[in-house]
Structures are given as C-alpha cells and as structure tokens.
Amino acid sequence: MYASYEIFEDADRHAHALAGWEQRYDQIGEGAFRSAVKQVSMAGVQVFQETANVRVVQRGQLPAGYVTFGLVLGGGAPFSFQGVKVDGNGMVAAPGAREFLLHSPANMSLLGIAIESDKLEAAADAAGVDIKHELLGQHVLSIPGAAGARAGRRIVTTVEAVLADPHAFSSSDGPQNFANAVTDSILELLTFHVPSREDRLTYACRSDIVRRAHDLVLARPEQPVSILDLCERLRVSRRTVQNSFQSVTQMNPLSYLRAIRLAQVRRLLTATPQSEVPVREAAMRWGFSNLGHFASDYKSLFGELPSQTQRAR
Known part of the structure; x- marks a missing residue:
C-alpha cells in the first residue's frame, strides 16, 4: 500500500x-x-x-x-x-x-x-x-x-x-475493499456505454434480488456491500441489479443499502443508552468509518443528527 x-x-x-x-x-x-x-x-x-x-x-x-x-x-x-x-x-x-x-x-x-x-x-x-x-x-x-x-x-x-x-486499510480486507469501491464507481460510469440488454425478469424475480441483497447487508454489518459484491454473490449482472432496485424500490442499489444500514444504526441508538453504545461505536458497527459523511447521510434520511436521536434510558 x-x-x-x-x-x-x-x-x-x-x-x-x-x-x-x-x-x-x-x-x-x-x-x-x-x-x-x-x-x-x-x-x-x-x-x-x-x-x-x-x-x-x-x-x-x-x-x-x-x-x-x-x-x-x-x-x-x-x-x-x-x-x-x-x-x-x-x-x-x-x-x-x-x-x-x-x-x-x-x-x-x-x-x-x-x-x-x-x-x-x-x-x-x-x-x-x-x-x-x-x-x-x-x-x-x-x-x-x-x-x-x-x-x-x-x-x-x-x-x-x-x-x-x-x-x-492495512488489514486483509482493506486493500480489496478500497479497490472494489473505486472499480465499482468506474464501472457504473462505463455502463452508460454498454448497449442495453432486454430484461425478461419478472417482478417477483426482481423483488427476490432486492430481498437477498437486503439480507446480505444484515449478515455483514461491519462491511458495506458494494455493487460488485452483489453481482458476485447473487450471480447476476450489474444491469440486472440496477434494474431490479429501480423497479422495486425506485432507488439505486447503493442508496437503498446505505439507508438500510442507517436504519440499523438508528434502531441501535434508540434501543441503547449513550453510556453503553456511543454514536461512533454504533456507526462503526454498521460499516460507517467516516463519521462526518455518516452524520450528513443520517440527517438527510431522518431529519436529525445522530447525536439528537433520543436514546434509551
């Protein structure tokens, strides 16, 4: 590195x-x-x-x-x-x-x-x-x-x-996580130049893809799931993943999965006192390493900063 x-x-x-x-x-x-x-x-x-x-x-x-x-x-x-x-x-x-x-x-x-x-x-x-x-x-x-x-x-x-x-990022997964995050962003831009393929998946199949992606996030709380992860683990193409999320959730995959992780952080905050689980620890448990971006995303989704969320007593 x-x-x-x-x-x-x-x-x-x-x-x-x-x-x-x-x-x-x-x-x-x-x-x-x-x-x-x-x-x-x-x-x-x-x-x-x-x-x-x-x-x-x-x-x-x-x-x-x-x-x-x-x-x-x-x-x-x-x-x-x-x-x-x-x-x-x-x-x-x-x-x-x-x-x-x-x-x-x-x-x-x-x-x-x-x-x-x-x-x-x-x-x-x-x-x-x-x-x-x-x-x-x-x-x-x-x-x-x-x-x-x-x-x-x-x-x-x-x-x-x-x-x-x-x-x-010096851990065994750190370098690959970095490489995946960058490569994934570039591939997303390259898809604008890949000819569209006819998508014959039923709505039920698309819903199942979204459900399995949701389950992957919950199974790996400390490690955010990238689009490449989804493609490899679900054995489907990037375009299928994107079309499935757009059809079922009207959101792009990354925004949806980020919202799911934010929801888990909020659930953890409301269920525990500050003295037991500080905001930083709650964020880290669900893969948010940059607290500044986490706080901004949290406020955008819930209308308040994580520090303003009412904690359990």
Missing part, C-alpha cells in the same frame, strides 16, 4: 511525485506554481487527486498494464486530452503504454484512476459489463455530469478515508 499527500511549488516535482508514471509537466500559465497531490495505491488500483493553480501541459506515457481513467473535479476552463475536450460531462478512458498529451486549465482539480487491466476485466465480467477495446480507444467518453460528480465524490471520499487512517 502507498498513500501520500504532498504540496508542491514546482511543476516537475509534482509530476515526479506520481508513482509509476513517466511524464513531464510544463507550466505555461503565469504566476508562482502551487499544487497538491493526494494519492493512494493498493490491490492493483491507483488513485490520485491533483490540483494546480496555473495552466499546465502534461506529456508522458500511460502506465503499462493499466487502464487509466480521469474525472474533472474543477477548473477555470475545459481540459484537453489527446485533442479532445474534457469537462464535467466527460471521462478520460485510455489503455496503458501509450503516449498522452493533457492540457489542464488554471485552478484545475483532476481525479486520476489507474486500474490493472486484468482486474478491470474480471470485475467487468462479474458485473456483466462488456467493455470493448474500441470503447477505450475513444480517449474521452461522454457521461452524465451528475453521475460523474457522484462517482468523483465517492472516490475522493475513499481516498481521504485512507489518508486519514491508513492502518484501517
């Missing part, structure tokens, strides 16, 4: 800080250079979030053996990757061992994700996502801006969780 957060005042030092990348950054915007890089690498997945205050030209070679993705988090103007405009409605997607040219604007914030090709292929097969080689050759894929923003926030949150407590 490798995790770091660094601040730079020189473009070359910034470029060299990205582990495993052969590249050069040329500053072309005026002003003193200021930048930062947050990066985490484990279990065949590398994620980095980079920011810089001035316009930069990035040239180099994409890591061999990986498929690289990029999501725009912010910038004073669109990016340009291999001559194609990239903004909030686009995602960089390119196979490794190829030269690249990226123009990044002033005040840019970019999320880069490199996933081992074999790992991405295995995850896609398990999820029923057919990734064609020609798809990645397009360099930039159009995606719904809202979906890209959600995926970006999820990945950034995962990276920040590792940086805040690296030891929590």
Whole structure:
C-alpha cells in the first residue's frame, strides 16, 4: 500500500511525485506554481487527486498494464486530452503504454484512476459489463455530469478515508475493499456505454434480488456491500441489479443499502443508552468509518443528527 499527500511549488516535482508514471509537466500559465497531490495505491488500483493553480501541459506515457481513467473535479476552463475536450460531462478512458498529451486549465482539480487491466476485466465480467477495446480507444467518453460528480465524490471520499487512517486499510480486507469501491464507481460510469440488454425478469424475480441483497447487508454489518459484491454473490449482472432496485424500490442499489444500514444504526441508538453504545461505536458497527459523511447521510434520511436521536434510558 502507498498513500501520500504532498504540496508542491514546482511543476516537475509534482509530476515526479506520481508513482509509476513517466511524464513531464510544463507550466505555461503565469504566476508562482502551487499544487497538491493526494494519492493512494493498493490491490492493483491507483488513485490520485491533483490540483494546480496555473495552466499546465502534461506529456508522458500511460502506465503499462493499466487502464487509466480521469474525472474533472474543477477548473477555470475545459481540459484537453489527446485533442479532445474534457469537462464535467466527460471521462478520460485510455489503455496503458501509450503516449498522452493533457492540457489542464488554471485552478484545475483532476481525479486520476489507474486500474490493472486484468482486474478491470474480471470485475467487468462479474458485473456483466462488456467493455470493448474500441470503447477505450475513444480517449474521452461522454457521461452524465451528475453521475460523474457522484462517482468523483465517492472516490475522493475513499481516498481521504485512507489518508486519514491508513492502518484501517492495512488489514486483509482493506486493500480489496478500497479497490472494489473505486472499480465499482468506474464501472457504473462505463455502463452508460454498454448497449442495453432486454430484461425478461419478472417482478417477483426482481423483488427476490432486492430481498437477498437486503439480507446480505444484515449478515455483514461491519462491511458495506458494494455493487460488485452483489453481482458476485447473487450471480447476476450489474444491469440486472440496477434494474431490479429501480423497479422495486425506485432507488439505486447503493442508496437503498446505505439507508438500510442507517436504519440499523438508528434502531441501535434508540434501543441503547449513550453510556453503553456511543454514536461512533454504533456507526462503526454498521460499516460507517467516516463519521462526518455518516452524520450528513443520517440527517438527510431522518431529519436529525445522530447525536439528537433520543436514546434509551
């Protein structure tokens, strides 16, 4: 596992800080250079979030053996990757061992994700996502801006969780949980470019898929269930999982399963006194390691902070 957060005042030092990348950054915007890089690498997945205050030209070679993705988090103007405009409605997607040219604007914030090709292929097969080689050759894929923003926030949150407590991800399951969370977010965006397949499942079958997913959450309270977990354990494709939840619950799978875990935390809080089970412990028991995000999600669902929930006496 490798995790770091660094601040730079020189473009070359910034470029060299990205582990495993052969590249050069040329500053072309005026002003003193200021930048930062947050990066985490484990279990065949590398994620980095980079920011810089001035316009930069990035040239180099994409890591061999990986498929690289990029999501725009912010910038004073669109990016340009291999001559194609990239903004909030686009995602960089390119196979490794190829030269690249990226123009990044002033005040840019970019999320880069490199996933081992074999790992991405295995995850896609398990999820029923057919990734064609020609798809990645397009360099930039159009995606719904809202979906890209959600995926970006999820990945950034995962990276920040590792940086805040690296030891929590050093366990046997930690690296794979990190890799699954990132890969799952990317596959969700790639599904927008997978042709729809006719879904002949009955409503009863879809309901059964939702029920079994619900049971999985209750059986693994301390470990959140990802979409990849559902696909592998239920032996169905990602699209089937998504269609089933949308049909039965009118919610996406992750939102539904998060609500189920939040409901279990609330039940635990109302059934126990604060002195016996503090809010932090209750959240951790149901897989919420980031208390800030937990409190925000809890308030959104129940209209009050967990600290305001009436406890048993």
